[in-house]
Amino acid sequence: MKNNRKPSVLVVDDDHMMREMLKLILHSDDYQVLGEAANGKNAITLCANLKPGLVLLDINMPEMDGLQALEEIRKISPATKVIMVSAEATMDRVSEAIKKGAVGFVVKPLNATSVLGKIESCFRKGGLQWRTS
Numbered sequence: 188m189k190n191n192r193k194p195s196v197l198v199v200d201d202d203h204m205m206r207e208m209l210k211l212i213l214h215s216d217d218y219q220v221l222g223e224a225a226n227g228k229n230a231i232t233l234c235a236n237l238k239p240g241l242v243l244l245d246i247n248m249p250e251m252d253g254l255q256a257l258e259e260i261r262k263i264s265p266a267t268k269v270i271m272v273s274a275e276a277t278m279d280r281v282s283e284a285i286k287k288g289a290v291g292f293v294v295k296p297l298n299a300t301s302v303l304g305k306i307e308s309c310f311r312k313g314g315l316q317w318r319t320s
Contacts, residue, residue, distance in 0.1 A: 194240025194310065198223040199230040199256070200272065201248040205295070209243055209272070212299045218306075225249075227256030234264045241306065243293070246273040246280065254287060261288040268309055272297075 196218050198209045206223050213220050221237045224230040226248045234242060242260060246253040257269055271284045274295040281292050290309040293302050 193218050194268070194306075195219045195221045195237070197221055197230065197233055197237060197239040197242045199225075199227070199242060199248070199253070200245040201225045202245075205245070205272075205297070208297055209302070212297065212302050215299065216303050227251030227253060227259075230256050231259045231263065234260045234267060238264055239267055241310075242267055242269045243272050243302075244269050244289075246271055246275060246284070254283060257284065257287045257289060270305060270309060 193216075196213055198206050198213070198220060200206045200209065203225070206225075210220050210223070221239050222233050224233055228251045230242065230244065244253045244257060244260075253271060253273070257271070260267060260269055268290045269288060270291040270293055271289045272293045272295065273280065276292060276294040284292060290312070291305045293305050
């Protein structure tokens with residue numbers, strides 16, 4: 188299925204600079220960033236209201252970590268795909284995230300090519316493709 192619209196994105200990370208970097212990467216490839224949150228609780232509220240196509244979700248955050256938020260996001264917005272973003276890419280963390288419904292994992296420090304590639308790969312697996320090349 189070809190689709191010329193890229194998914195809308197919610198960026199969630201407790202580090203302001205990391206959120207800014209992710210937004211720059213996304214904007215560089217014409218993604219629409221619907222919003223941003225600094226913790227899991229705010230991410231859940233925004234997902235319920237905005238229904239983004241994709242959430243880039245940090246694991247280690249105050250108030251509610253990304254793995255807890257992931258479970259809630261999957262309940263309230265099952266069509267939303269979630270890619271975890273973390274410096275902690277241990278097999279246990281990756282495996283736990285996948286079991287809870289994440290469709291991918293991006294390792295910090297961020298690289299624009301790997302972030303965009305992971306996003307496109309996750310949507311291609313679901314039968315969605317918006318690039319014509």
